[in-house]
Structures are given as C-alpha cells and as structure tokens.
Amino acid sequence: MKRYIFLIVMLLLTVIFCFSFIGKDTSKASDINSEQSLIYGVDDISTDLRSVTNLSKRQEDIICALSKGLVSKNAQNKIVPSLASDIKEDSEGIQYEFKIRDDVFWSDGSKITPNDIVEFFKELLKEEDEENIKALLDVYGAKDFKAGKTTFEKGVAISATNDAVIIRLNTKNNNFLSELTKPQYRVRKYLIMWGNMKNNYKKLIYSGDFSIDSINDDSMVLKKNQNSSDDIISNINILKDENVELSMACYEVNQRDIVIDPPETELSKLDEEGKLITEPKIDATYLYISNKENLPVQARREIYNDVCKAVASYKNTNNKTFELAEGSYFREDKENLTKVQARKVSSNKIGTWKKPDILTILGEDNDKNRSMCRIIQDWFKNNTNITIKYSLVKESEFKDDELRNRYDMVLINNDADILNKATFYSSFQSYLTGDQVKLLKKAGDDKKNDSYGELEESLFNDYDILPLVFYNENIAISSKVSQLNLDGNGNIDFTTIK
Template identity: 30%
Template sequence: MKKFIVVFLILCMTLGSGCIQKKVVNTEVRDYIVYNIGKLPEDLIMLDRHNIRQEDLLLCLFEGLVSMDKKGKIVPALAFKWEISEDKLSYIFTIRNDAKWSDGSDIVAEDFVNLFSNLLKNENNIYKQQLYCIFGARDYAENKVDFSKVAVMAKDNKTLEIRLNYACSYFLNILSQPIYVLRKDFKYLKEWKNNFSLILYSGPFKLDSILEKEELSLVKNQMYWDEKSVASNKIHMKNEEAIAFALADYKWDEIDIITNPPMNQINEFIKAKELFRSPSINGMSLNFNFNKEGIIKDINFRKCISYCINRKNIINNIVLGEGANSFIPSSIKSSGENKILFANYSNLDKAKEFLDKSEYKGEKIKLVYLNSNENNKEIVDEIIKNLKKIKIKISVEGYNEEMLKEIIHNEEYDILLTHYIGEYNSPIAFLEKWDSNSKFNIYGYNNLEYDVLILKAKLTGDSSEAIKYLSFAEELLYNDIPCIPLYFSKNIVGAKRYINGLEVNKRGNVILKKVYIHKQNE
C-alpha cells in the first residue's frame, strides 16, 4: 500500500499538480529529526572526492580548529582563539580546555599534528596542495623530509602553532572546510560502517547505530565542549539518492529536511512556508577535455560553445540561482567591480561566427554528465538545443558516479558537465584549480603565464596586489576558456514547519547542531 502511495505522489510531482499532503508529525511517537543525506560516503576520510551532502555528516560527527557560519564568517570551534603574527606567517591556536573526544579523553594539540600528518600523506588527497602554504608541507607530501620538518607544532597540550611559507590571507578559510575537522584512527574511518563504535568523535554528535536500509542513527555527543547548544538528542539520516523518492518521503513526513527539491515543487514549498534559501558559492560548469586530440583544442570552437549557452533559461526553468557571468561568484569580491565575462543569453550569430573560424568538420562531440541528479539531464538538454541549431553534432551520455569516474579517467569524452565549486570563501579557491599542477586540473589545461599569476597572488603579502594578479588570471582564463561556468546555485533546503534552528553555511553545508522539533503544544 505504501509503495502505491509513493508512486502516486511521484506521479503528482511529475505532473506538477501540487498534491502535497498536509500532515502534522506526531512528535509523541517520533521525537527525532530525519535528514536525507543522499548517497552514504565510502569512508569518513573524504579526501578523494567532493560531496557537499556527505560533508554534512562530517560536520555532525567532527569539528575543526575553526568553522564557517551562514554568512561566511570564520568563527571559533575547537580552538577558542588564535593569534596571527605581524608578518602573517605564524598562526597560534589555543584549544579549549573542555575540548574532549567522545570517550572523555582530552583533545590536545598533538591530535592536530597527527591529523595534518595523515592528510598530507594520503595519496588520494585531492586537497593537499591547499596545505602547501605551510612550511615543509610539500616536501613531506613528496617524501623528501619527515614530519618533524613540517611547521605544525604542539607548543604544549593546548597550544598549536602553524607557520607558513608566505602570508596566506585565506588560510583560516582553508581550515574551515569540512575535510579539516579533527579525526584520528584513520583505519577505522576507512571502514566506518563496520567500526563506527570504535571511532572517537570530536563533534556535536556520534554515530550510535546503522539501521535497516543503512539509515544512520546519530546521538548527542555528551563529551562535546558545546553540548548545551546541541538541540536534539538524536538525528536520523536517510540515504535516498533519487530526489523523487526522497520528496515522496518528505511529503509523507518520513523525512523532515530535504535539499534541492525539484523546481516544479518550489512553489508548493513556498506556500507551505517550508523553503529555506541562502546564497551559495557552488554551481555547475562545462569543462573541456584538453587531454584528448580533436576539435576541443580549437579555441574558436570552445568560444562557439560558450556563445550557445543560455544561462537565463537554465536559472529560470531548471535551477534556482544566478547566471555565472564570471569565474567567481558575485558574493565573493575579487575586485572593486564584478566582472561581466559571460552573457546571460545565448548569441547564436556570434556562435556561428566562431564556428566558421574553427576547424570543425562535422565530427560528433561527446558530452557526459552524472545522471543521479535529475537537473543535470534538463541542463544538458537545454545546452544541446542551441548546439544543434548551428549544426554541431553531439552525443550525450549520462552515467552513475562510478562509471563517470571511469569515463573521465579513460578520457572518453569531449565535454563534461560537472560541479563548479569553491571549497572556501576566496576568489583563489576557484582560480587555483586551473593551475597546471593542481590536483583538480584533470582536464589537461596548461598555461605557464596563468600559473605564474596564481603563484604571485599567493605569495604577495599585499591584498591589493593579489587582487590585481587574480584579475589578470581571470581574464586569461576567459581568453582560453578551459571551462564555461553556467550558474551559481542558491542553497535550497526544504524543512517542515515544526523544524527549528536550521542553518546553512555559505558553502552550502546543512548544519544540524541546533536543529530541533518544535512540538505543537510548546
């Protein structure tokens, strides 16, 4: 019977009829919150991929030196204060006296020393270059020195000093990312589903059990330093990957919090006063495969593709957000003015002009995308509509996560629709990814002049000089077009009206620390 109801609800959703069932949750029966995380992570290390929903789990279970609030401001976490030297090369963090692991043992500075050692030694860590601003970090990661030569030092049990190679103005932003939360015993984190009871937790919750269908049960960490601010004693996380089924569960009050509901349901959430919106620094882009010989290496062809993009149609009909008019979101100021590099509307006359300049001979182009996100298919359909109008032959293939990873690894594509992400709140988070040495640059783009500009922006201690270098780098990126940013999304979260205390940070992470059910008789 339940399956019939679910199918019926999905059909209603597809037809856009707005047949949302109104039902008040019986908080006497269920006094815990259910959040849909989507696909569960393979491990609790999460250094080889970026999945913002899976990082929500990290932020429930662990905490770092600092964190980011909903406005993008860096705030204290396990470190209650920090001091930055006058030359901006030394950071001294003071760890809270009441910071403890979930077993009651003290969290000490040496725990962070071990954390950084593990992060830098992890061969699959796509983020490790972010830490190369730390003195000795790169040499250690490349096995040239031992960790005693890395400037991450425990001055005493509660004092951690980190010394940098250069004045990195965004260093705290780097440390605020979920991947830098404090963890230990990485062997247990690797096989977390079998070893969750052995893991020591540093955050507001700890993993209590894994239920049927791998639903996670989290309970309050009584040893957490800010335990009094943790509003719920228990939170369940569901792993429903299909948004249609997650939405059906939401409408049936089996899920209380859901992210990125379909566009055709947004008005229903607004009418029900159950929609939570905030600015984001994440979006989507088209990335070109420079590792493969062919027409993609032709700059005129890439410019042709760029002029075919109609961002207005995408953000009006498919996703909530703003058109990506540059490589950096407008919410992150890179200079005194927001650059307009990409238009919101397509220009097919201009596209045809560049197509005629290119060496395109009618060969078929392969565009690939992740098919588990239902918006991706609609975005792709919108893009190829204009490509076909100017007689570009294109094949489109959607893959699951594992298959897509293999396709990318084997370079069996020409264009990839993918997430366009800044992990931290700084312009360089977006631009440094196209450095030829970046682990994120798997597409083969290489421009020495660009690399030098990014390096100069990092090394200069003058913020105005850094802005100038980044501005030049962005213009160079526009001239080369290794990727085409499409849009920057809004953080869209559906939450039942009985849910209070929900926060979403600027990165888009759903923060569950202060979330609770507001009972009807309160």
C-alpha cells in the same frame, strides 16, 4: 487436561514476553519521531569515514556533525574560529598560532587539548590521501614524514604549547586557513578506527556536537553530546533511501524531515508551502568555446550570448535550481554592478560571422551537465537555425585533450571558491592559451588571492572560458524545521537546525 492448561499458560507467557520487546521498540521509534528528533533521507550511508576520497558531500556531512576543526567557514563563506579561539599569523605569513578554547570537550567530557590536535594531524598525514591534504603537506617537514624520511616529532613543524597549536609552513600559502575548514581537517581521535565505524563507533569519542548512537547499512542515529548547546536538535536519524524519489514519497507521509535536492518538479510546490530552503553552493558551471577558424571572437561572443539566453529562459520557470552568473566568475562578484553591466554590454555586441548548421558540446557525464545540455539544445532548436549536439562522457574520457578538441564547446564544472582563486584558475590550465598560462603563473607567483584580475579579463574578453551558473542546494523541510544552513564548503551545519 492439566497438560492443555499448562500449554495455554506457556503460550500466554510467550505472547506477553514478545509484547514486552515490542513495547521497547515502539518506545525507541517514538523517541526518534519526537519533536526533538529529525529524520534525514540520504542515498547512501558510508561506514568508512577515515578518508574523504570516496565520500560524497552528504557523507562528509557526518564527519562535520561528529567533529570540529580549528577553524570553519560559516554560511557567508567567512573563516571563523572553531576549536581555536584566536589565530595569530606572523609577519611573513608562514607561521600560525591557534589558541585553543578552554570550553571544548570530547564527547566523554574530557577536555580537547593542543596535544590532542597535534596527534590528530600526525594521524591525518599517515592515513589521508595526499590529494586531500595539500595544505597540510605545505607544512615544513610534512612531505618527508609522509614519505617515511623523518619522524613527526623531530621533522614536522606542528607543535603544542599549554594552550595553543603552532604550525609553520615551507612558504606562504594564502589559502591555508581556507583549506583547514574542510571536513578532512576536522579533529578526530584514533583516525584509523574511523575506517570501520560499524564496529568502532561505541569505542570512539567525538569532538563535534553529535555522537553516533547506532549504525547499520541502512541507518545511522546521531545523538547530541552532553556538552553541546541546548539549542541544537537532540537526535538525527539518517536513513538510506534508494533514490530521492523514495525520500520524497516518505516525506509526503511525514516519514522524512529533511530531503536534499528534491526533484525539480517539486520545487515550486514546496516553495509555495514554505517547505523549501534554498542555499548557495560553491558548485558552478563554465563554458569553454574553442578557438577554431570558424569560431572567431564575434562567433564566440554570440554563442555565449545565446547560451546565456537559453539558461536565463529556463531559470524563469525553474528559479531555484541555480543563479545566473551574469558574467561573474564568482557569486560574490555579482555585487560589482559596474563590472556586471560592462560585461553584459560587451557580450551583446553585434557583428557578422558565418553561422554553422551544427554546434557541438562535450561534458562530463553528471546530472548537472545532462540538464544543462538539454536546456541549451532545446532553446537553440526553438530560437535559432543551429542544431546543438552533445556528448557526455566519463571523467577519464573527459580529460582527453584530443577528444575535447573535436568539440566547439565544453562544459566545465568547478568550485567557485572566491577564497581560493589559485586552485580555481589552475583547474582551467589545460584550456588556456600560451599567454594566459603566463598570466596564471604571474598571479601564482604573486601569492595574492586578488592577483588574477588580468587573467580573468583575458578569459572573458577573448570569450574563451566564460561563467554560466552558480548552483543552489534545495532542501525540503518538514514542519519541524524552520532553519537549516550550509557552511562555506557546502556541508550541512546541523547545529543551525531550528
């Protein structure tokens, strides 16, 4: 009998012991679901944040939450100070002095110093892939250091004073400050350790408004740092979902507060309920029309006009996905109503040409191009006697000039960053005529961001490369969220969440 009583007592003690752990777990879950916490669904969580090479825009968001740069781009795409309080550029446009704010701290409470920032740039030159730090490689001596030909301290023109960081370039680069706003330039300590965040997140200190509180393959919890503003959210629980449909299913039962790019079929409903935020992205699509014998200028003009009609017709019923370019190569240029109207008139000029039975389109295989090709194909089927056939290929095939030349049209995805026209127009180089290449070089030699007008006019008037749409980021939000902004690089600014 005593034996049975003993067993019952032990069983009860075991149950009580287990319930004590359940109580703790419930408390933590309750904390995450409190009014001061948000649940954000993403398609992947990367534990390697050392380099941005393989990161998606949403994975870059994490770097932006955890760290700050010398400068940043706000939602209006303007460059504003961040860790720096003031920026001085010399008369030649070669040397920059960034005065570091007195009120910026690491997550452990220690002050962020100019020496910390210089050390970060040294690590960034070592660890980041060259393609991601072209602006930094413009610094005097940076390429030699990257190649192992000199030491950082003796050879690279990045230095610290008591209150500032001084950077000297080889030659003037009008895009230098714009480049410094990108996620890879956010200041991080012990950068090599960011290659394995799962093992190292507790050992690191962070320059941003948030720190990693926990991380595994399926979730990451960000916690507000002690020196961050009281106005920002306390916790962000980032959960990995297999796809956006799963994120939306969880959203419907109040298990997600933020879902990026919900399905198009959900946008109208979310908008009507006041649960949709639509933010402009720098992503855009342009149409290259081949200069073949059977496609003279009048043909290219009418093809472009019809493609624009197709896109406009789709937008009438799906008005949140993108914004019509209306002849503008940059979203900001749409404010120039005189130019917009002149280009509309130009593209509507009527002429004669022998219309083919079939027109072909080539594009890189991605969701945007897949949707765009279907939009164009359906409209031409219903409104013309021309059949549209399209092929979507991998990036390596898309870069094949011989393949591209077989098609009448090519969809080109580009970043419409008006602050960086040199990179924007240079990405079109393989499509340009000989005269247009000369115009590109002339504008590049001038080293001014506003020197590309002549090239742009040639592209439009000859109907070679033409603007189609500027994409939006659509974000489903719960009742906990009333405001959320993207910065000028398209990354979520978690400090704007209200």
